[in-house]
Amino acid sequence: MTDTEPETHVPPDVTTHVCERCGRPFTDERYLALHRGLDHPSALSAAEREAFDTARTKEEEALQRFRLLALGGLVVLYFGFLMTYAVVT
């Protein structure tokens, strides 16, 4: 019944990107770049800062796509319910 599962679980034979400041492993280099900029902002080298900015721009683009999808989802849900209520009640 010992149940304190470890914080992280890295499967064997995968490439990890480990933060050299706190040791947290990431699946993607961009996540590591974002993590450095957000959690260790005071000690960034110029290259790390640039990596952070690039990752931010990429993240912003991906978020923009997600927002569009989410908006589409909202519209579908809204009209779906509207139609259903119109038909049922």
Place this chain on the structure above:
Amino acid sequence: MVPELRRDRCRWQGLPTAVVALGVTWWLSTAVGRVAAHSGSLRGATRDPVAVPTWLFLLTGGGVVGVSFLLASFVTDRRLVAAIHDWARPLPAPGRIGRGLASALGVVVLAVTLGVGVAEDATGVRNLAVLVVWVAWWGGYVASTYLLGNSWPALNPFRTVAERLPTLDRPYPERLGAWPSVAGLLLLIWVEVTAPLADDAQLLATVLAGYTAVTLVGSVVFGPDRWFGSVDPLARAFRLYGRLAPLGVTDGRLRVRLPGSELPDTRLDDAGDVAFVVTLLFVTTYDGFVATGPWAAGVRAVADAGVPPLAVYFGAYLVGAGLFYLAYRAAARAGRVGAETYLSAGALARRFAPSLLPIAAGYHLAHNLGSVLVLAPTFVTVAAAPLSPPPSPPQLAGLPGWFGGLEFAFVLLGHLLAVWVAHATAYELFPSRLQAVRSQYGVTAVMVCYTMLSLWIVAEPYVAPPFIAS
């Protein structure tokens, strides 16, 4: 400061979407409040101009949770999310006299409840012991732990007594973690559901005395800190509910904060802690579920086949609790896959579990507020003369029609707060905001299913559970 947080573009993108999100969520919840009111009044057998079929009503409830997840995901400004959760103002501390008075009050109430429960023959709501336990404490006081703040550490009469007893300070078996409190919670609610504790005051006093004895023996063996910190289910439940409340102690000072804003920072210790939160949700559901028509029909059919009814109840109780826990674990694993992270499923389960607490609180309030209001005059009258209660103490004649809608609104508000807390937790956990969104897919799916299940239970007409004397 992080470059990201200096970008004006982000700020202007975040703020209006947050306002719009809150507005639309509110509008949707009021719309569903109306739907719910219709469905609620169906139960009251009054005709309503528009009757919504149950499946659509359930689908709408699930839809609102899904929509609120999508709306929350539009709030992408980390600084805004953090600012909402960091807002707090210090308050003056109650001081030692206040604490002493609260402790004394707790002990006096416990003694009076035990005394009246044993000495007074009146049954049901004519007995002060029943009213203290079910109306004042279970209905009113428990609600105060999440609506105001967790005052149980000061009030807890069991602890007040236990701290005056010698202790053996035996080492607590660490490998048990929080699991004993899960078993304790399951046992307490099992007794509550199956024994006629709301009628038979003497039985209630016996259970209360049993709980007191177990608690005192436990604190003597392991020490009060360890017992109330790890094993006692009530102390753990109130501690968790207190994290949701607007008043709480942070860094040694009493502070006022936004409801639920502590939850994303709440770190649960182990899987037992997670199981406790999930069990807290499950027991509310079970309590309602055994009072539905389909359950009554099912348990009668199985009992006709020769299975002892109590075994059916108990089997469903344990299987249900297990299923709830497994469903939540599966949600955490789904979140792990969705978010592409090396954080373990256990770690994600521990971080997201506190976001379930507002749901449990919402249901508790919806289930109990009505009876607390109706029985409040009864409580005052009987408390004035506990040993010679009037033959039929006064009650509120009834609650207004919109009250049913209010109950559904509590349930929904709990869910909306839960979605927001999960959102804020995900933002704390993941460096990429898209990861944060994806990590919530599993938890959101569980919340949608749970909403639909619970709304179904609340909308089902009450059928007295067969074979048990409650």
